[in-house]
Amino acid sequence: MPRLLPARTPAARLLPVFLLAALMLVGGLASPAGAHPMSTSAVLLDVRDDRVEGEVRLPVDRLAVAVDRDLTRASVLGADRAFLKRYTAEHVAAVGADDRPWTVTLGSGSVRTIDGVAHLVYPLGLRPPDGRVTTFRLRYDVIVEELLTHKVVVTVRYDFDRGILKTDDAETLGVVDVDTQSLDVPAGEGSWLRGFATTAGLGIEHVGEGADHLLFLLMLLIPAPLVATGGRWHAAPSARRCIVRVVHVVTAFALGHSLTLALAATGVIDLPTRPVETLIALSIAVSAVHALRPLVARGEVVVAAGFGLVHGLAFASLIGDLGLGRGSLVTTLLGFNLGIELTQLLVVALMMPSLILLARTALYPAFRIGVALTGLLFSVSWTLERAALTSSDPFEGIQTWLVGHPLLVAVAVAALAVVARHTAPQAPSDGGGTLGAGAH
Known part of the structure; x- marks a missing residue:
């Protein structure tokens, strides 16, 4: 007499369906993140006695969305060069502890591939009115003011008096986003x-x-x-x-x-x-x-x-x-x-x-x-x-x-x-x- 298999319960019959659905859901959630990483901007600061230098890194794809233009590696250094530099300069400011504004300058832009993404990079210069760098507030909303999901990582990569001299010592101050569009930058707090x-x-x-x-x-x-x-x-x-x-x-x-x-x-x-x-x-x-x-x-x-x-x-x-x-x-x-x-x-x-x-x-x-x-x-x-x-x-x-x-x-x-x-x-x-x- 042939052996009869036990009857499958309704829950057992539905289990493969649940597993397949779970796999599809996980795959659907994971794939976009892996294939399309979210680009972020970066502000890198070098703190010196009389000035702050550094650079601003703007992902071209996010910048294009913010300014509502078709931007390419060629156009950001060509037809759109003047517009983008003016736009960026208008959205960067620095204010000292005495509430006096600092002078902000941007150098000539260049295009650099960072983490596989094309970035428009500007040399940045910040100068206090009295020529003495102390703790100041950086106000920054490039891209962020239009693209609410965008993030900007602000890092001090050099400050001799605080012992920050090389990449391994770099200090991340925080993230600028739609809710936080300014950060305090410590300076003049260390010693020789x-x-x-x-x-x-x-x-x-x-x-x-x-x-x-x-x-x-x-x-x-x-x-x-x-x-x-x-x-x-x-x-x-x-x-x-x-x-x-x-x-x-x-x-x-x-x-x-x-x-x-x-x-x-x-x-x-x-x-x-x-x-x-x-x-x-x-x-x-x-x-x-x-x-x-x-x-x-x-x-x-x-x-x-x-x-x-x-x-x-x-x-x-x-x-x-x-x-x-x-x-x-x-x-x-x-x-x-x-x-x-x-x-x-x-x-x-x-x-x-x-x-x-x-x-x-x-x-x-x-x-x-x-x-x-x-x-x-x-x-x-x-x-x-x-x-x-x-x-x-x-x-x-x-x-x-x-x-x-x-x-x-x-x-x-x-x-x-x-x-x-x-x-x-x-x-x-x-x-x-x-x-x-x-x-x-």
Whole structure:
């Protein structure tokens, strides 16, 4: 006798229908949002001592609806240029705490694609009547006054006294819409000390995350516990002499990069980034070769001073990207330099005790040669990539890992030094070759 299936209840028969309807409803709601993201405007502000600069970003599609015109990438810079600039200027205003209006200026517009949407972008300038920027109220209703659903994101992307110096620090003040057409912009509330501390942090970050700068410093430190005689490396007679050598190396590098950092940041010298970065890679190669065999007497001091000049140009490029005004330039240079020196001293403090201990063991020649060859390999790879002779650096992964785990590297070297001290305590004369001059 065949088995009979249980009869389906009315609710069970309707369940597939409900599921299908739910899927269609979710798909219908989700698809428009995914296919047609709502464009927003943006106001980006750079707060300085005597003025506020920035830019206004207007999505062309939303602007067309607001002004009731057919706008294209070509027309906003052509037939509609004057009208749109006049329209935008009429809907931007700034008022100080004393209720006095500020002067508003718009620069020449350009079209830029942002998040896949064409935007009309105007440089913005706001100037207080007394030439002193303090907290002010920004009144803004471009597009918003006609398109009630439109949103405008207002962001401060630079304010030295409040420690806002780069994109990662940018502060979103709020959103302008049909209900909120003005926002208070804080200014003049911080201090030079906060900006100084932030730039010092940038110096620490720039060196701490820069594999090339760290590797250059390490290549200079490796021969510091040694002395060169007859073109060969030998263990230094005392720890005191090692410390003196390290002080000389760090001081020479600091003087070199400080000089070019100041000259480049003030615009006295200006070199393209690619040649500078290529020279930095070459500086690592030279210091690695010197770690293998002494090139000249006290060569690491000479290399540190000479190539410190090149590294200073690279440091200056970051300061240039910040767009600093003259008022904060001196403070920035001092803070940034302090951050660099603190990072260098930290590297020295982490590595030199272990290197001094290792240098008095039979294991140091092999360690020194291995590290120097690794540095030479990395530097050659960087040089080829930065000179546009290769498209990528095959060692980028391991470099990133090493830079991301400095304490682990320092602990590993320290452990190696302790083990070597107990298993191979005697340091023989370091290996052959006659390249370079001796230093007694």
